[in-house]
Amino acid sequence: MQELTELLAAAPGRIDAVGDLESLEALERELIGRESVIATMRRSLGSLPPEERPVVGARLNEAFTRIRELLAERRAALERAAEDQLLEEERVDVTLPLVDVPVGHRHLLSQTLDEVIDIFVSLGYAVARGPEVETSYYNFDALNTPPTHPARLESDTLYVDWGEPEDELVLRTHTSPMQIRYMETHQPPVYVVVPGRVYRADTLDATHSPVFNQVEGLAVDADITMADLKGTLAAFMRAFFGKERTVRLLPHFFPFTEPSAEMHVSCFNCDGSGCRVCSNTGWIELLGCGMVDPNVFEAVGYDPAAVSGFAFGVGVDRLALVRHGINHIKHLYENDLRVLEQF
Ligand SMILES: [Zn+2]
Numbered sequence: 001m002q003e004l005t006e007l008l009a010a011a012p013g014r015i016d017a018v019g020d021l022e023s024l025e026a027l028e029r030e031l032i033g034r035e036s037v038i039a040t041m042r043r044s045l046g047s048l049p050p051e052e053r054p055v056v057g058a059r060l061n062e063a064f065t066r067i068r069e070l071l072a073e074r075r076a077a078l079e080r081a082a083e084d085q086l087l088e089e090e091r092v093d094v095t096l097p098l099v100d101v102p103v104g105h106r107h108l109l110s111q112t113l114d115e116v117i118d119i120f121v122s123l124g125y126a127v128a129r130g131p132e133v134e135t136s137y138y139n140f141d142a143l144n145t146p147p148t149h150p151a152r153l154e155s156d157t158l159y160v161d162w163g164e165p166e167d168e169l170v171l172r173t174h175t176s177p178m179q180i181r182y183m184e185t186h187q188p189p190v191y192v193v194v195p196g197r198v199y200r201a202d203t204l205d206a207t208h209s210p211v212f213n214q215v216e217g218l219a220v221d222a223d224i225t226m227a228d229l230k231g232t233l234a235a236f237m238r239a240f241f242g243k244e245r246t247v248r249l250l251p252h253f254f255p256f257t258e259p260s261a262e263m264h265v266s267c268f269n270c271d272g273s274g275c276r277v278c279s280n281t282g283w284i285e286l287l288g289c290g291m292v293d294p295n296v297f298e299a300v301g302y303d304p305a306a307v308s309g310f311a312f313g314v315g316v317d318r319l320a321l322v323r324h325g326i327n328h329i330k331h332l333y334e335n336d337l338r339v340l341e342q343f
Pocket residue numbers: 267268269270271272273274275276277278279280282283
């Protein structure tokens with residue numbers, strides 16, 4: 001009994017001194033395990049005189065229960081501490097600044113192209129795309145451009161394959177071939193824009209590139225007039241350059257429109273008083289347009305007496321250069337990050 005009293009007196013201090021769960025288990029085995037003093041005494045209860053057994057038995061149970069309670073309390077405390085430590089280690093500091101990962105964005109040309117398309121889609125136009133390698137028929141013949149026309153010379157057009165006129169292949173010099181392809185497969189009314197890359201045998205300079213982007217537009221319906229052309233393009237210019245813009249049409253020539261015109265928009269930079277952007281003229285030349293030539297309608301099987309229409313081709317590169325004051329078209333194609341990151 002003396003031994004038990006000492007054991008019980010020392011137990012709280014020993015249990016409290018344990019710093020981790022593993023040591024606590026070892027101490028538990030020592031204090032109340034199968035080989036412990038308490039367990040050994042219990043097993044030898046039978047050797048005591050019968051009148052002492054209940055007293056000693058009760059004392060042993062009391063000691064066992066007390067020590068088990070102390071162990072459970074300590075275990076709970078150690079487990080809580082371990083959990084707190086884990087939470088602290090895995091704590092996420094949401095106030096830490098992010099690692100700066102550079103994110104890309106759409107190229108200025110793509111942005112401009114999307115903007116132009118959006119404006120025409122909002123006016124009710126469909127969007128179509130066509131092949132960049134075209135036959136001479138679609139690029140020239142069907143567009144009322146005879147075999148002798150200077151635009152067909154190798155000095156202007158990039159040929160993919162010379163051959164008989166019917167299987168001659170060129171890199172399309174404009175998006176206008178899609179006027180023909182679209183009208184061949186659709187009946188009027190037609191309201192469509194065609195964005196895409198076009199190619200010319202040009203040497204690179206500040207305003208010319210062998211490859212550039214166009215958006216072709218075509219409207220064919222009953223009673224379409226030059227006033228519709230001007231109104232539509234003025235609406236486009238105002239949507240793109242601002243509400244205050246005015247436009248003017250100057251006579252021009254294209255084989256596939258009659259009459260043909262060049263459209264100028266009043267300078268967005270100086271409001272028409274003259275500046276560097278508009279070469280001091282107050283006007284910016286932006287696109288070619290005109291009324292669809294009856295020969296083009298005949299080439300696709302439309303009746304020129306029943307329908308009329310207008311067409312235009314706007315240079316997307318030029319729109320981007322003019323609006324942002326970029327002084328060389330090469331900046332749109334060299335992909336210099338110092339340039340691209342500005343847009
Ligand atoms: Zn100006």
